[in-house]
Amino acid sequence: MIAITGxxxxxxxxxxxxxxxxxPASELVALVRNPASVSDLKDKGVNVRQADYTQPDTLITALQGADKLLLISSSEVGQRLVQHQNVIEAAKETGVSLLAYTSILHADTSPLGLADEHKATEAALADSGIPHVVLRNGWYSENYTASVPAALQLNALYGSAADGLIASAARADYAAAAAKVMTLDDQAGKTYELAGDTAYTLAELAAEISKQTGKDIGYVNLPEADYAGALKNAGLPEPLAEMLAESDTGASKGGLYDGSKTLSSLTGRATTPMSDSVTAALEATQ
Structure with missing residues (x-):
């Protein structure tokens, strides 16, 4: 049985x-806070169980009979470590034989503030004694293509990554890698640095948007505080705005780059080009 959180x-x-x-669907366990939100998975034969990172008892119940567990990192920045520790303790108590965790690219050396909770979770895993594998995911291309509508409206793509290289990949690429690892043998003790095959700067992303739309979209590099302020003015919650701006600054220091092509080697296919992600984002705006 393979269990997947989130x-x-x-x-x-x-x-x-x-x-x-x-x-087989019968060998998968979908762990969710609200089972009704994935009723379609239940219809397919997937085992759907209620589980909450903040409620250890639900985790212990939900993990009964699970051999492998994919711990998808919590989205609640600032609360992740405690939540992850709850999952790790439940996995240990229920006898999970392999725990895979979605960390962040080069977590041990990353300049991104987001890396702190991931490093702490990796340390907690090491201390737990549970056989585990670490999937250090790079940036999702969708994190940047979400800015396409605003770029078209403002005739500019804003950021604070300077000329830092970003080796992003589509969320589906990382999902394929996680699925592959969950079905492979002898994964305990491995750490995968996962990123897109081809890196780009935000200026090159702006040029791609221009190419596909016929509009003159330039890249405007801002100081981190100014970019965070612009994001807040655009309606983003303050913590999210500050996280995105700080991550851009981390990208300027190489925090979102990796050239190993480990992701495509693991999945056996090239990662999704940024141009395709831009196309998908543009189609979604129509």
Missing amino acids: ASGQLGRLVIDSLLTSV
Whole structure:
């Protein structure tokens, strides 16, 4: 039995979709806060169980009979470590034989503030004694293509990444990698640095948007505080705005780059080009 936390989230759903191509639905366990949100998975034969990162008892119940567990990192920045520790303790108590965790690219050396909770979770995993594998995911291309509508409206793409290289990949690429690892043997002790095959700067992303739309979209680099302020003025919650701006600054220091092509080697296919992600974002605006 393979259990997946956060199964109702964007990454979790894609992981389950990928697993369903090679694993019987009856051997999958979708862990979600609200089972009704994934009723379609239940209809497909997937075991759907209620589980909450903040409620240890639900985790222990939900993990009964699970051999492998994919712990998709919590989205609640600032509360992740405690929530992850709850999952780790439940996995230990229920005898999970392999725990895979979605960390962040080069967590041990990353300049991104987001890396702190991931490093702490990796340390907690090491201390737990549970056989585990770490999936250090790079940036999702969708994190940047979400800015396409605003770029078209403002005739500019804003950021604070300077000329830092970003080796992003589509969320589906990372999901495929996670699914593959969950079906492979002898994964305990491995750490995968996962990123897109081809890196780009935000100026190059702006040029791609221009190419596909016929509009003159330039890249405007801002100081981190100014970019965070612009995001807040655009309606983003303050913590999210500050996280995105700080991550851009981390990108300027190489925090979102990796050239190993480990992701495509693991999945056996090239990662999704940024141009394709831009196309998908533009189609979604129509």
